[in-house]
Amino acid sequence: xxxxxxxxxxxxxxxxxxxxxxxxxxxxxxxxxxxxxxxxxxxxxxxxxxxxxxxxxxxxxxxxxxxxxxxxxxxxxxxxxxxxxxxxxxxxxxxxxxxxxxxxxxxxxxxxxxxxxxxxxxxxxxxxxxxxxxxxxxxxxxxxxxxxxxxxxxxxxxxxxxxxxxxxxxxxxxxxxxxxxxxxxxxxxxxxxxxxxxxxxxxxxxxxxxxxxxxxxxxxxxxxxxxxxxxxxxxxxxxxxxxxxxxxxxxxxxxxxxxxxxxxxxxxxxxxxxxxxxx
Amino acid sequence: xxxxxxxxxxxxxxxxxxxxxxxxxxxxxxxxxxxxxxxxxxxxxxxxxxxxxxxxxxxxxxxxxxxxxxxxxxxxxxxxxxxxxxxxxxxxxxxxxxxxxxxxxxxxxxxxxxxxxxxxxxxxxxxxxxxxxxxxxxxxxxxxxxxxxxxxxxxxxxxxxxxxxxxxxxxxxxxxxxxxxxxxxxxxxxxxxxxxxxxxxxxxxxxxxxxxxxxxxxxxxxxxxxxxxxxxxxxxxxxxxxxxxxxxxxxxxxxxxxxxxxxxxxxxxxxxxxxxxxx
Numbered sequence: 091x092x093x094x095x096x097x098x099x100x101x102x103x104x105x106x107x108x109x110x111x112x113x114x115x116x117x118x119x120x121x122x123x124x125x126x127x128x129x130x131x132x133x134x135x136x137x138x139x140x141x142x143x144x145x146x147x148x149x150x151x152x153x154x155x156x157x158x159x160x161x162x163x164x165x166x167x168x169x170x171x172x173x174x175x176x177x178x179x180x181x182x183x184x185x186x187x188x189x190x191x192x193x194x195x196x197x198x199x200x201x202x203x204x205x206x207x208x209x210x211x212x213x214x215x216x217x218x219x220x221x222x223x224x225x226x227x228x229x230x231x232x233x234x235x236x237x238x239x240x241x242x243x244x245x246x247x248x249x250x251x252x253x254x255x256x257x258x259x260x261x262x263x264x265x266x267x268x269x270x271x272x273x274x275x276x277x278x279x280x281x282x283x284x285x286x287x288x289x290x291x292x293x294x295x296x297x298x299x300x301x302x303x304x305x306x307x308x309x310x311x312x313x314x315x316x317x318x319x320x321x322x323x324x325x326x327x328x329x330x331x332x333x334x335x336x337x338x339x340x341x342x343x344x345x346x347x348x349x350x351x352x353x354x355x356x357x358x359x360x361x362x363x364x365x366x367x368x369x
Numbered sequence: 370x371x372x373x374x375x376x377x378x379x380x381x382x383x384x385x386x387x388x389x390x391x392x393x394x395x396x397x398x399x400x401x402x403x404x405x406x407x408x409x410x411x412x413x414x415x416x417x418x419x420x421x422x423x424x425x426x427x428x429x430x431x432x433x434x435x436x437x438x439x440x441x442x443x444x445x446x447x448x449x450x451x452x453x454x455x456x457x458x459x460x461x462x463x464x465x466x467x468x469x470x471x472x473x474x475x476x477x478x479x480x481x482x483x484x485x486x487x488x489x490x491x492x493x494x495x496x497x498x499x500x501x502x503x504x505x506x507x508x509x510x511x512x513x514x515x516x517x518x519x520x521x522x523x524x525x526x527x528x529x530x531x532x533x534x535x536x537x538x539x540x541x542x543x544x545x546x547x548x549x550x551x552x553x554x555x556x557x558x559x560x561x562x563x564x565x566x567x568x569x570x571x572x573x574x575x576x577x578x579x580x581x582x583x584x585x586x587x588x589x590x591x592x593x594x595x596x597x598x599x600x601x602x603x604x605x606x607x608x609x610x611x612x613x614x615x616x617x618x619x620x621x622x623x624x625x626x627x628x629x630x631x632x633x634x635x636x637x638x639x640x641x642x643x644x645x646x647x648x
Contacts, residue, residue, distance in 0.1 A: 106448070108628075169385070232539075238525035239518020242539045246517035249593050249626055257545035260511075260521045260537035262530075266579055270536065270549070300545055314528050347528055349387075 099125060135188035136163075136179040139199065140209040142360050146174045152202050156195060163192050172356035173208065173215075208363055215359045216244060222366040223254045228303040230362075232258040233271055233296035235283065235309040236326060240355045256300040261292065271295045282321070284309050286338050289327035293338075297331045304365070305331040306358055312347045326354045330365050337365060378404060411460040414467035415442075418455040418478065419488040421639050425453045431481050435474060442471050451635035452487065452494075487642060494638045495523060501645040502533045507582040509641075511537040512550055512575035514562065514588040515605060519634045535579040540571065550574045561600070563588050565617050568606035572617075576610045583644070584610040585637055591626045605633045609644050616644060 101118055103110045127133060141149055146169050150157060153176070157165045163180035178195060182188035200207070208215045223230060232241050242258035245251060261267040264278050273291050281287040289307045297305025310326025317323035324345070329338040339361060343353045380397055382389045406412060420428055425448050429436060432455070436444045442459035457474060461467035479486070487494045502509060511520050521537035524530060540546040543557050552570050560566040568586045576584025589605025596602035603624070608617040618640060622632045 231545075234518070237522070238530075238534075239513070239521035239537055239539060242518035242541075243516070243522055243630075246541065247627065247630075251517075252541060255517075255541050257541040257549065258518055258537070258539035259549065260518060260539070262521075262525065262534050262536040266536035270538065270578065299549065348526065351522075351526075 132181040133183075134179055135182045135185060136177050137188075137192060137196070138178075138211050139176040139207050140170070140213075140215070141174045141176060141203060141206045142172065142208045142215070143206045144174060144203065149174050149176060149203065153199065156198060160195060163195060165195070172353055172360070208360065215356070215363050216248070219359055219362045219366060220245075220248050220251070220254070222363070222369075226366070226369065228366065228369075229254050229256055229301075230304050230306070231256040231296045231300040231302040232306045232308070232358075233292035234258060234260050234307075235262060235267070235292070236312040237308050237310075237351050237354050237358075238262055240351055241306065241308060241358050244355055244359065256302050259296055259299070267292070271299070284311055284321050284325060284327065286327050286329070286340065289329035290331070290336055290338050293329040293331035294336065303333055304362070306362065307331070308354055308358055310341070310350070310354060312350045312354075314347060324350050326350065326357070328354065328358050328361055330361050332365060332369075337361065412462075413458055414461050414464060415456050415458040416467075416471060416475070417457075417490050418486050419449070419492075419494070420453045420455060420482060420485045421451065421487045421494070422485045423453060423482065428453050428455060428482065432478065435477060439474060442474060444474070451632055451639070487639065494635070494642050495527070498638055498642050498645060499524075499527050499530070499533070501642070501648075505645065505648060506533075507645065507648075508533050508535055508580075509583050509585070510535040510575045510579040510581040511585045511587070511637075512571035513537060513539050513586075514541060514546070514571070515591040516587050516589075516630050516633050516637075517541055519630055520585065520587060520637050523634055523638065535581050538575055538578070546571070550578070563590055563600050563604060563606065565606050565608070565619065568608035569610070569615055569617050572608040572610035573615065582612055583641070585641065586610070587633055587637055589620070589629070589633060591629045591633075593626060603629050605629065605636070607633065607637050607640055609640050611644060611648075616640065 103113055146167050149167055153165065163178040166177050168175040168177060178192050180188060180191050182191055209218055230245060234241055239258060239260045245255050259270050261271050264283055267273040267278060267283065268275055271292055272295055273288060277287060277291060289309050292307030292309060293305040296307065307329040308326065311317050311321060311323050313323030324343040326341045326343060327338060328341060329336065341357050343350045382392055425446050428446055432444065442457040445456050447454040447456060457471050459467060459470050461470055488497055509524065513520055518537060518539045524534050538549050540550050543562055546552040546557060546562065547554055550571055551574055552567060556566060556570060568588050571586030571588060572584040586608040587605065590596050590600060590602050592602030603622040605620045605622060606617060607620060608615065620636050622629045
């Protein structure tokens, strides 16, 4: 329900998130936009660059002069899950006029930090991964320990994922790592389940078992228990086994179990993106 | 920041959800409570029963006289994801006094719909599943198709899950169902991947492969494509293979891909709860 009373607008929405979200997207935003324009407000447009591999302060350093001196558009940074967002905002008559306004600044941004931009606007890294995988007719499978299926779930969240996604083995216990993934007991003994070597072996094994072009392996300590001085809670190894090369990265995440698992999924998507982009 | 101005209270919270949630829980709620009590408001207590297997209108029917005639406590129903919540609310001096007030109504509710109550207050069905599994020293593994690891992820969201959780095979393609789960090609051909028979075979296979006490199999059509008149989008078979018996249920969910997958996970948790409760 939306009413105007004594110069103020009131919008009353239902509590259940599913109902609220639909009504907010489809009715509330258009209502607010319409009413603000009628009252002489300008329409603001914005463009968002999603940046991975740089901290917020590093982005600010690299774009310091732009952020400080730009007025049209203005630039602002924002920290998201595993990424920094850079937002360009300007008043404009329409979308096309907006793109024209931001063009010189956008070029300068891309020149300076273009290689770190992993997605734009409403796109996610995952959207880009899926687009590239489909375009190159690659296929994918995962072997997960601490994330226990979360990467697999994310890769199949997009309709039509059966086109490129084969499956996953969630090897939560060492026993399953041996039995289902065929990781040698001696390797587990020598390096421990949370190690570069096991992440690589998991990625390679799932790629071969499923006949996929790319296999991803994740093994880490999500906590709150199980950490040690040498291998603390939040240490997560992510490996990618491709047709031509293998990559493995050690990640250190600081936070609660849920955060560490979410960040591991983001990091795996990013590793996939960086690999596929260069293929 | 919280200030009082001209008889109104204003609370300004930061935008990032992680920061906001902490500040809301730890500072905002206590601040509101304190200020309301000072201004002579009564403290309200409530108890929530989470009900599965009955629709909201069925719950209302079965408790019609209580809902209509009760004033202390009042009763209200609310629809959640895969469950109906029944909330009892009353003014009380403290928690103990509240429990005394609701005792007669609670007894009556439990007499009428007790078998459908699956969790209370902040507990989830999953919390109860994990408590029972740990208490009975059972172990668990899953074989997932349309949910692609979401059930596995949920079962490991609770710290210490390695105590009871072995692992999962996400068999997204038929090929993987054959290769990794050992489902006979002839069975897939005869009944189709989305069938009671395949759900049962998946549950049994993962239980045996991992040496778990309980195996869960999920196969369904999350959509938006892949549905037919006979097997529509939203049809999800969930099977449980236990040491002593096998169960399989056909579920029909109506909604988007994300909703169908979320509901499938909830339904699988519920099936687990009902099975373990009776063990």
